[in-house]
Amino acid sequence: MACWIGEYRLAIDMRAVLPGFSPTLIGWGVFDSDDHVAFSMEAFHDMDTEIPDTDQLTRTLTEFHIKSEERFEELSQDRRPDGMKFGYHVTTHNGKLAQDNPWMRTWEEYFTQNMGRMLEHDEKEGGERPQEMEELQVSLFEKVIPRLLRPMETDGRKVKPLLVHGDL
Numbered sequence: 001m002a003c004w005i006g007e008y009r010l011a012i013d014m015r016a017v018l019p020g021f022s023p024t025l026i027g028w029g030v031f032d033s034d035d036h037v038a039f040s041m042e043a044f045h046d047m048d049t050e051i052p053d054t055d056q057l058t059r060t061l062t063e064f065h066i067k068s069e070e071r072f073e074e075l076s077q078d079r080r081p082d083g084m085k086f087g088y089h090v091t092t093h094n095g096k097l098a099q100d101n102p103w104m105r106t107w108e109e110y111f112t113q114n115m116g117r118m119l120e121h122d123e124k125e126g127g128e129r130p131q132e133m134e135e136l137q138v139s140l141f142e143k144v145i146p147r148l149l150r151p152m153e154t155d156g157r158k159v160k161p162l163l164v165h166g167d168l
Helices: 002-017 054-076 107-126 131-153
Strands: 025-031 034-042 092-094 097-099
Touching (some): 002 034, 002 054, 002 092, 097 107, 107 131
Antiparallel strands (some): 025 034, 092 097
16 A cells, blocks of 8 residues: 555645645544555545635645645655656655656656656556547657657756645
8 A cells, every 4th residue: 555655645745835735634544344445534624615715725736836846855855866856765655546656867857758658657547548548649649748748857957856746
């Protein structure tokens, strides 16, 4: 159940970046009756019935990303191989999809392997895709991703790693 450990670790790291913006974790575990079913426990938070202030939420999310960029090096320094920048030290999940998060040198490499895994999962769960989709997928990996992401890390430009989240 390493994936649940990953979700727990990620939530702890996110809370270290900006306390109060993500849940306070108490623990996690798996059920004795079925070790494929896991749970996590978080402190109770009485929810408002009002719609949140979108301006404040946006400002807080921006603050999280800025602080995450500042703290990522510190949070990951003993967890990653030298020279590797993008990844995470444990498997996390995007819904049912395991995110293996192997350490990679560039954002393009990391994004490409993650996108490939998502599309493989989509085909496995949804069945064979039309030929047109297969052709578009080839273009995505051979043209679109390199043309969009590679310039971000050439001619002295750098992409700074930070924690990527899906469920604050």
